[in-house]
Amino acid sequence: MASHRRPKQTSRARVTVLTATAAAAVALSAQAAQAAPAKQSVKTVKAKVDALYEQTEQATEKLNGATEKQDQLQKQVEVIQDEVARQQGDLNDLQDDLGTLASAQYRSGGIDPTLQLFLSADPDSYLDKASTLDQVSTKQAEALRQIAEKKRTLNQQKAEAASKLSELDQTRTELRKKKKEVQGKLAETQKLLNSLTAAQRAALAAEDARSSRSNERVNLGNDTPASGRAAAALAAATGKRGAPYVYGATGPSSFDCSGLTSWAYAQAGVSIPRTSQAQANAGQRLSMSQLMPGDLVIFYGDQHHVALYAGNGMVLHAPRTGTVVRYESINNMPFQFGVRI
Structure with a gap:
């Protein structure tokens, strides 16, 4: 005669453990998903x-x-x-x-x-x-x-x-x-x-390379500098194209933005202040249409960046860490005013 034993029931304690384990697994999966966000463009x-x-x-x-x-x-x-x-x-x-x-x-x-x-x-x-x-x-x-x-x-x-x-x-x-x-x-x-992938780093490097190549064929027009000292300062800075940006540097082998402009004018025999904010008050203020080669160009509302106007809507400057002294369109940054020394 067959036995009609009732199946053994899962204990309440065992159910609790299994439930807790499952919940923990779900939580860990969610945390892992948060810890590994999608790659940024x-x-x-x-x-x-x-x-x-x-x-x-x-x-x-x-x-x-x-x-x-x-x-x-x-x-x-x-x-x-x-x-x-x-x-x-x-x-x-x-x-x-x-x-x-x-x-x-x-x-x-x-x-x-x-x-x-x-x-x-x-x-x-x-x-x-x-x-x-x-x-x-x-x-x-x-x-x-x-x-x-x-x-x-x-x-x-x-x-x-x-x-x-x-x-x-x-x-x-x-x-x-x-x-x-x-x-x-x-x-x-x-x-x-x-944190970038190798492909992303390569894309950024390619963009920097394009910027460097574009500097080799810049059309500066035929504008005349406002003075002999402005011409001399611009000529000195032009000779430093390719020099690396280093914060706090004032030349002659590396520069930050105001380090380049103060060094360039020093080569022209003119002493101007060290910082971009002080250089903003070092001479006559100009609108964009009044700019001539060798004039200082002040960017950003807090005046934290300065360049030299090179002509035809281009400036020569030391942009930032990881770059070199180069030409760039004046429209690439928020223009404030020019300064004639």
Whole structure:
């Protein structure tokens, strides 16, 4: 006779474990899907890279400003400290002179003047000595006045030196912060570039190569520079085509944007400020239609990029990290105004 045993039921605990395992598997699958997003298009990545490079250049110009301020403060501190040392030397000399006068007065005037006159066998001789003592007292008073004045000047200069040193210390702290910001932006950009596939990297490299080739056949027209110095500055910068962009660099083998323009004008014998924001205020402002070769061209609302106008709607500049000094259309960036030096 067949047995009619009832099938063994799955325990409630076992059902719970299986359910939990299945749920965990679903969750892990969802997390894996989130951790491996679809590859971004080259166009999307390029837009992100360009935005990061622009942020890097903004930070670079702030770094340049802090560097320039540090250099200026350092020179001011050195001048003040030299003056403090000179004034201290003068004060020491005055104090030595005063000591000599005081010793002479003591030796000449150690006895009460009335008694000296009474005891003197030669009153005329004493009167001559008394006149000398009056002169010594006058010199002593003048020496005291000079010493007091020197001390006031010295204290003022010491206070100024202390203030400048404090400002210099703050600037150095700011400089370290700005440098770290630039390096962080560059690291972020590199991380994004490293995430690209080999094909995407090749596509970006091909685009850069096209930009370089287009620089070999640029039509600059026949515009005439506004002045001899503008012509000389543009000629100097033209000779640096192909030099790499390096943040904070001012030549002669590498440049950032304002490093190139300040170096170029220095070759023309003209000193202009270091940063693009300061260069924006270094001369006469121009509209786009007024530009002539050698004029500065300021880009972006915060004026963080500067180039040299090359003619026929083209500028010569150091664009960003990973590029070289090259020609580019003036319309590739948001034009603000020109500056004639």
